[in-house]
Amino acid sequence: MISIDPVVLDGTALSFATLTRVARKATPIFADAAALVRVQAAREVVEEAIASGQPVYGSNTGVGAMKDVSWTPEELETFNMGLVRAHHFGTGEPFPNEVIRSAIAIRTNMALTGRVGCTVALVEAFLALLAKDVVPVVRRTGSIGCADIGLMGQIGAVLTGVGEAMHNGRRLSASEALAEAGLHPVRLAARDSLAAVSTNSVAFAAAANAVREAAHAIRVLLATGLTTAGALGASRDPWKAVAHVGTKREAAIGAWLYFNAKGWDWPDATNVQDPLSLRMMSQVFATAIESLTIAASTILAATGRTDDNPVVAGGQVLTSGGSLPLDVTVFLQAAQLGLAHVARNSFNRCVLLGNGGRRGLPVNLVAPGAIATGFGPLIKLSGDLFVRVLSLTNPISPQALVVADGLEDEAAFLPLVVERFERQVQALRRMAAIEALLAAQAMDISGDKPDNVPGLIYQLVRRVSPFYRIDRPLSMDIEAIEAALESQELLAELLGLSTLDEVDAFFALGPTR
Numbered sequence: 001m002i003s004i005d006p007v008v009l010d011g012t013a014l015s016f017a018t019l020t021r022v023a024r025k026a027t028p029i030f031a032d033a034a035a036l037v038r039v040q041a042a043r044e045v046v047e048e049a050i051a052s053g054q055p056v057y058g059s060n061t062g063v064g065a066m067k068d069v070s071w072t073p074e075e076l077e078t079f080n081m082g083l084v085r086a087h088h089f090g091t092g093e094p095f096p097n098e099v100i101r102s103a104i105a106i107r108t109n110m111a112l113t114g115r116v117g118c119t120v121a122l123v124e125a126f127l128a129l130l131a132k133d134v135v136p137v138v139r140r141t142g143s144i145g146c147a148d149i150g151l152m153g154q155i156g157a158v159l160t161g162v163g164e165a166m167h168n169g170r171r172l173s174a175s176e177a178l179a180e181a182g183l184h185p186v187r188l189a190a191r192d193s194l195a196a197v198s199t200n201s202v203a204f205a206a207a208a209n210a211v212r213e214a215a216h217a218i219r220v221l222l223a224t225g226l227t228t229a230g231a232l233g234a235s236r237d238p239w240k241a242v243a244h245v246g247t248k249r250e251a252a253i254g255a256w257l258y259f260n261a262k263g264w265d266w267p268d269a270t271n272v273q274d275p276l277s278l279r280m281m282s283q284v285f286a287t288a289i290e291s292l293t294i295a296a297s298t299i300l301a302a303t304g305r306t307d308d309n310p311v312v313a314g315g316q317v318l319t320s321g322g323s324l325p326l327d328v329t330v331f332l333q334a335a336q337l338g339l340a341h342v343a344r345n346s347f348n349r350c351v352l353l354g355n356g357g358r359r360g361l362p363v364n365l366v367a368p369g370a371i372a373t374g375f376g377p378l379i380k381l382s383g384d385l386f387v388r389v390l391s392l393t394n395p396i397s398p399q400a401l402v403v404a405d406g407l408e409d410e411a412a413f414l415p416l417v418v419e420r421f422e423r424q425v426q427a428l429r430r431m432a433a434i435e436a437l438l439a440a441q442a443m444d445i446s447g448d449k450p451d452n453v454p455g456l457i458y459q460l461v462r463r464v465s466p467f468y469r470i471d472r473p474l475s476m477d478i479e480a481i482e483a484a485l486e487s488q489e490l491l492a493e494l495l496g497l498s499t500l501d502e503v504d505a506f507f508a509l510g511p512t513r
Helices: 016-023 033-051 076-086 097-111 120-132 149-159 174-180 192-197 201-232 237-245 248-260 281-302 326-354 376-391 414-446 452-464 475-485 488-497 501-506
Strands: 007-009 029-031 091-094 139-141 164-167 170-173 311-313 316-318
Touching: 007 016, 007 097, 016 097, 016 201, 029 033, 029 120, 033 120, 033 311, 033 316, 076 149, 076 192, 097 120, 097 149, 097 201, 120 149, 120 192, 139 149, 139 414, 149 174, 149 192, 149 201, 164 174, 170 174, 201 248, 201 281, 201 326, 201 414, 201 452, 201 488, 201 501, 237 248, 237 281, 248 281, 248 452, 281 326, 281 501, 326 376, 326 414, 376 414, 414 452, 414 475, 452 475, 452 488
Parallel strands: 007 029
Antiparallel strands: 091 139, 164 170, 311 316
């Protein structure tokens, strides 16, 4: 369904709500008229520089190690068409369509700052892809994180009629997709070809999608963690105390936990300052969310600035180092460490559920009177997933890599960092499924009747996985619970019971207009 309110791109930073609407094809998208005036003004600066004989990188000269090669006016069209097609070298699985739609919107928005020097026609060509939902097939591997040339090149190539694109649910050649959508290949002008490839828009779009998915996963883990706390009879006192001794974020998490623990006969099996009371849940989740929010804010800020090289500023064409997305990369890697702490916290709760140390629960949660191995092997899977999350926290951005004949001495590896981040989120979602299954088993053994958020998680588990009495394969149960937990239906129910206003609104986890 098309939203009533269109998205108007004007060169200012985008929000998760806007990116989500663009990704889901939920709104028409336009360029702000004043922003287009800025684009034209910058274009005139570039054209004047070229006309005066000034070498302009990637416009009338080569790029990288060929930066000193100059092209005559007669050679420019061939060079520009070849430049974008030469950078269609990505390989591997493609990004989801939603990420590429966001990437096109981010590239367009950056151009509307009026510092790129591209033509208005290029901006209109990008907007036409979004309007007609022609989504270039962009294979994931092809960027060292210093301009996504191998990724953006796959988008730029489609503009010229080569490569592949998705349209109406089918993967077609670019020429077929454009023709089917009523579009024509673009003849790229000087500077337009470089503007089409030399930006980190795909990595920013993928990073934005990844942190939003992480926020979703953490919201679910917060719910499964609370369910486990109920199954263990954890003390709720630390959730009240954090309002007095914790940070603002910790207090908000504590308040959410305490509020959603109400509504049923909560077991109380711990004493004050009991080391097994799960007393640090507020701190762990709050720190992870804070680190995630910092990374996310940095990503969004990047969507409203120019990361091209060169740029137009002060009426001149100037060299820029903006193509290095180091701030986004470093803060995203910091958020990875926060995710690892959430994973460790979840694993700790799984061990507590299975070791027979709380509320008289049997070892491995074996049903009373049953002859079974129980959930011991499953807790090993939780440990495996935790170590997977932890192993991906080692920072890779400081790696040395010299390219372009030694001219480029920095690379941030942002696309690879995003890929590792996504793998962490996938592991966290599986850990949430394991924890939910264990907590439901413990509740049934204890005869608990949970309500509120714990009741929601318990009922979800029992819809797809029955009480465990006789040893059986659990792989399918875990996958089914995982799918149910990460569904939009569960998220909507969860937010309907109780929101974390700042988190849910910032990451646009609820409905977006």
